[in-house]
Amino acid sequence: MPTLLIALLVLPVLGGLANVILPAFGWLPALGENALSIKGFSALFATAGLTNMLMLSFSSALLSTLLAFVMTILIMASYFNSPWLGRIQRLLGPILVIPHAAAAIAIAFLITPSGLFSRMLSPWLTDWQAPVDWLLPHDPFGLSIILGLTLKELPFLLLIALGALSQKELGKTLHAQHKVALSLGYCPITAFFKVVLPALYPYLRLPVLAVLAYASASVEIPLILGPNTPPTLAVAILHWFNDVDLTLRIQASAGALLQLIVTLFTLTCWLVLEWLVKFFAKNSLTNGQREYAGQLIKWLTHLLTTLLMSVIVMALAGLILWSVAGFWRFPAALPEKLLFMHWQSAFSQMQTPIINTLLIGFAATSIALFLTLLTLEAEQQRGYELSSLVSLLIYLPMLIPSIAFLFGLVWLQEQLSSRHAYFNVIFSHLLFVLPYVFLSLASSYRLLDKRFAQVGASLGAAPLKVFLQIKLPQLLPAILVALALGLAISFSQYLPTILPGGGRINTITTEAVALANGASRRVSSVYALTQMILPGLGFLLAWLLPKFIFRHKDL
Amino acid sequence: MAASLTIKALNLYRGSEHLLTLDETIKGGEILTIMGPSGSGKSTLLNWLSGMLPKGFSAQGALYFNQQDISHQPSHLRHLGLLYQDSLLFSHLDVAGNIAFAMPKGDKQQRLKKITEALSQVGLSGIEQRSVSSLSGGQQARVALLRVLLSQPKAILLDEPFSKLDSQLRSEIRELVFSQIRALKVPAILVTHDYSDASAAAGKVINITKESEHA
Numbered sequence: 001m002p003t004l005l006i007a008l009l010v011l012p013v014l015g016g017l018a019n020v021i022l023p024a025f026g027w028l029p030a031l032g033e034n035a036l037s038i039k040g041f042s043a044l045f046a047t048a049g050l051t052n053m054l055m056l057s058f059s060s061a062l063l064s065t066l067l068a069f070v071m072t073i074l075i076m077a078s079y080f081n082s083p084w085l086g087r088i089q090r091l092l093g094p095i096l097v098i099p100h101a102a103a104a105i106a107i108a109f110l111i112t113p114s115g116l117f118s119r120m121l122s123p124w125l126t127d128w129q130a131p132v133d134w135l136l137p138h139d140p141f142g143l144s145i146i147l148g149l150t151l152k153e154l155p156f157l158l159l160i161a162l163g164a165l166s167q168k169e170l171g172k173t174l175h176a177q178h179k180v181a182l183s184l185g186y187c188p189i190t191a192f193f194k195v196v197l198p199a200l201y202p203y204l205r206l207p208v209l210a211v212l213a214y215a216s217a218s219v220e221i222p223l224i225l226g227p228n229t230p231p232t233l234a235v236a237i238l239h240w241f242n243d244v245d246l247t248l249r250i251q252a253s254a255g256a257l258l259q260l261i262v263t264l265f266t267l268t269c270w271l272v273l274e275w276l277v278k279f280f281a282k283n284s285l286t287n288g289q290r291e292y293a294g295q296l297i298k299w300l301t302h303l304l305t306t307l308l309m310s311v312i313v314m315a316l317a318g319l320i321l322w323s324v325a326g327f328w329r330f331p332a333a334l335p336e337k338l339l340f341m342h343w344q345s346a347f348s349q350m351q352t353p354i355i356n357t358l359l360i361g362f363a364a365t366s367i368a369l370f371l372t373l374l375t376l377e378a379e380q381q382r383g384y385e386l387s388s389l390v391s392l393l394i395y396l397p398m399l400i401p402s403i404a405f406l407f408g409l410v411w412l413q414e415q416l417s418s419r420h421a422y423f424n425v426i427f428s429h430l431l432f433v434l435p436y437v438f439l440s441l442a443s444s445y446r447l448l449d450k451r452f453a454q455v456g457a458s459l460g461a462a463p464l465k466v467f468l469q470i471k472l473p474q475l476l477p478a479i480l481v482a483l484a485l486g487l488a489i490s491f492s493q494y495l496p497t498i499l500p501g502g503g504r505i506n507t508i509t510t511e512a513v514a515l516a517n518g519a520s521r522r523v524s525s526v527y528a529l530t531q532m533i534l535p536g537l538g539f540l541l542a543w544l545l546p547k548f549i550f551r552h553k554d555l
Numbered sequence: 556m557a558a559s560l561t562i563k564a565l566n567l568y569r570g571s572e573h574l575l576t577l578d579e580t581i582k583g584g585e586i587l588t589i590m591g592p593s594g595s596g597k598s599t600l601l602n603w604l605s606g607m608l609p610k611g612f613s614a615q616g617a618l619y620f621n622q623q624d625i626s627h628q629p630s631h632l633r634h635l636g637l638l639y640q641d642s643l644l645f646s647h648l649d650v651a652g653n654i655a656f657a658m659p660k661g662d663k664q665q666r667l668k669k670i671t672e673a674l675s676q677v678g679l680s681g682i683e684q685r686s687v688s689s690l691s692g693g694q695q696a697r698v699a700l701l702r703v704l705l706s707q708p709k710a711i712l713l714d715e716p717f718s719k720l721d722s723q724l725r726s727e728i729r730e731l732v733f734s735q736i737r738a739l740k741v742p743a744i745l746v747t748h749d750y751s752d753a754s755a756a757a758g759k760v761i762n763i764t765k766e767s768e769h770a
Contacts, residue, residue, distance in 0.1 A: 176643050182630040183605055183637040184657045184706045191631070194656070198647035286648060286655035288666070290631070 019408030023253035040254035049230035061216035064149035092155035099492030104224035116318035164203035217401030322525035364429035365486030424500035444478035480542035488535035565616030583740035606630035636708030642695035657706035
């Protein structure tokens, strides 16, 4: 059973990669190109502004991850023994399920010249009576991209760090060692940096690298917040691939390979940075210095955290205001009139995208759930856990930039079954949904008290009956959470919808991205909010249903 | 003048439940032993002394070091060394690193020299570069002791520090710890539920019992 799961995940990724590598070297029989050449690369390297594209992809990924990582560490250090750590986590947690596209739209509307940010400062501070063009968003340096990526990455890294600390043994030891450092005269912040961080970082390393890999090749955020001339490499590849001129696909394939190199290079830079920090910090760990401007760092963290929260609250508030705004003169902080017309008109056009979103989401998540349960049950009946190699392979679609293998996968699908667009989209979504569903369910499945199953078996129940009547009901809350997570992941997918669907299948996310840079900020806000509401509803149901089902039991 | 640690009119509470009352002065080189069953408030006392009283607990009373009131000083400015039953050595540092971490700032060569001397005094010559996870339980306990001693604490708090050692090692390490405390003339408070610890400490012993057993 694990073999099937792995084959389902690995073969499409490898097949996709192969179908990118071959066209990149000019082998594309469908277009009558079947001689190996480096045409694609020559065209790629002749592209105007290629260096800028590469720099933009590289710098926005590295800086945003660095910023999110530093913020995570500062928050952990400043609130290590404070109830605020949990509060900040609860406030940031919901951002995890906000799709990248929706988050990007919210930020774009916040920082645009006529956005809520400049309205808050005008006219009392700036004296502006009309919006002033200040280049944001779409600034050529990628600052808007960095802001968007950082806001999405920070809650994830914080969740991972807190998750590591909630592991019983590790958390207990680190808290006790922090106390030891305090009793040795170290100020709390220095104690965190010299004692807790070196032990905690190994648990953050892989997630940080995954975030970095994703950021270096992400499409939605640079598409909505990034510059157009030139865009990031990933966005450029998408444009080439979607171009009516099919020969550009050779260049796109070469670009996809270059993207892999950019991602690898970015990861290498992080590892080098890591090594440098270790090398230079090594001596100061034991030099006996107990205080490094701890108070200053604490105030800086208070300031940054407040700023971060305000940006998030303002971005969401702005989105809600735009979605119900009537006439809204520039420096006014609030619209003059509130109306629900945009919601009504949007809903009449939204039906097909919503149905598509739900259909694809439920199909992909159900298959993922079925395969996950089957694999986990097989693992328990055979009595061995998945090897670490298999566990690593499950992460593969999360680690390899999707822009690099999805094109190849689309080629493959076009050759095999080009007419079944829905099938292709659902299959592509499955690649991204499956790892999350598996990760989310595996730990609760393995923690399940085995004695219940043994009691059931001793009463003469067949393994299937034990599975259906004992394990599944006990796992219901965990299954519902995995379902909600799978749906949220599927709802948010942009590339795996637009590419295999050939642009013919519209979901809320593809519509929201298409409308993001369009004419109506109001309609766009409605779409972005719908994008947030759908996964939110899923999690709400996952939380409420078990309470309702088990309401007669004293739990 | 010898150092002294004074606990003045202390009352500790868990919520509204009264845990213990204490009024003691410990002179440098003396070891005050607190005995009692688990849940009696022994650890809460140490938490209060080190300035880390957890949420839900409260205290009345004051803590003086040489007539100076330190009850409201933050933990890291009190300089009270803690020794737990787990050695809690930092696994990202080697043996010398763990000790150097605790020492005051200073010239690198001199600090290294001190570490070498201290290690040889407790029979651990030549393990400076070893990783702490490769040490035996007894070796870890000794390194943890050196870490506390070389931090030059004003007083030492011992939280059942020998309870995880087997009996042979137990009396050996205990003798080492107590002789160092006496030699350095620092006040110490030992929390334990083992009578042999209490008699070896050879100081005043206070038994705290659960007052509200029936409640």
